[in-house]
Amino acid sequence: MSEEARLREQICLLARSMFDRGLTAGSTGNISARTPDGGLLVSPTGTSFGRLDPARLARFDPSGRQIDGDRPTKEMPLHSAFYDTRARAGAVVHLHSCHAVALSVLPDAVAEDFLPPITPYAFMQLGRVRLLPYFRPGDPAIGDAVRGLAGKRSAVMLANHGPVVAGRDVEAACNAIEELEATARLALLLRGQTPNMLTPAQVDELVKIHDIAWGDE
Ligand code: ZN
Numbered sequence: 001m002s003e004e005a006r007l008r009e010q011i012c013l014l015a016r017s018m019f020d021r022g023l024t025a026g027s028t029g030n031i032s033a034r035t036p037d038g039g040l041l042v043s044p045t046g047t048s049f050g051r052l053d054p055a056r057l058a059r060f061d062p063s064g065r066q067i068d069g070d071r072p073t074k075e076m077p078l079h080s081a082f083y084d085t086r087a088r089a090g091a092v093v094h095l096h097s098c099h100a101v102a103l104s105v106l107p108d109a110v111a112e113d114f115l116p117p118i119t120p121y122a123f124m125q126l127g128r129v130r131l132l133p134y135f136r137p138g139d140p141a142i143g144d145a146v147r148g149l150a151g152k153r154s155a156v157m158l159a160n161h162g163p164v165v166a167g168r169d170v171e172a173a174c175n176a177i178e179e180l181e182a183t184a185r186l187a188l189l190l191r192g193q194t195p196n197m198l199t200p201a202q203v204d205e206l207v208k209i210h211d212i213a214w215g216d217e
Contacts, residue, residue: 003036007170008054011041014174018095019049023181028096028162030073033170034083038062042079044070077143082166085151089166091173096162099185104131104159114157115183117198118190120206122183125176126155126165127212134160155180 001009015031018024029049032042040060043052047070058072066072073079079092103109114131115122130153135142146156146164155165155176163180167173198206206212
């Protein structure tokens with residue numbers, strides 16, 4: 001099996017796994033990955049994560065021209081914004097995941113640090129997650145908002161919508177977005193209580209040891 005064929009299988013397998021565990025529902029969610037030749041594979045518009053077909057993924061050449069497959073997701077500008085601003089991005093995943101969306105609409109949601117410092121793993125996989133405001137679906141301003149972060153964040157949360165995460169490859173991006181959703185769930189479970197969060201010193205230590213992107217924009 002060629003490297004691209006394996007990548008196509010992996011995209012569909014991980015999307016199906018997330019769908020089966022309720023991380024995104026219906027025909028929501030989209031995923032893309034860099035191909036070995038510098039092009040892109042993108043999940044088609046209107047498809048369910050539970051039923052992606054490896055042979056029908058939208059295929060773009062390195063110049064950005066579609067050369068094969070079905071029409072890509074309407075949220076393609078979100079994906080492009082990450083690839084254009086983060087040279088290391090090998091994959092981008094977007095979900096409409098329940099707990100992250102719930103946390104994003106609370107009046108005290110924190111734009112600079114969307115996720116509270118509950119576990120080290122969220123920081124290690126996501127860095128700081130920036131909460132972006134609500135945008136109408138398909139609004140090109142979503143891509144502009146991500147570009148405005150100049151590649152300093154690998155994960156953003158779109159208010160009233162869902163998270164978007166870039167990773168070095170498909171597996172890393174999927175693991176990181178699952179960590180985002182799990183942490184949002186923990187944050188909701190702990191709401192109204194006074195949990196022992198990681199201290200600023202503990203967070204600093206993680207940032208230094210794991211060389212976590214902590215960009216201030
Ligand atoms: Zn969406």
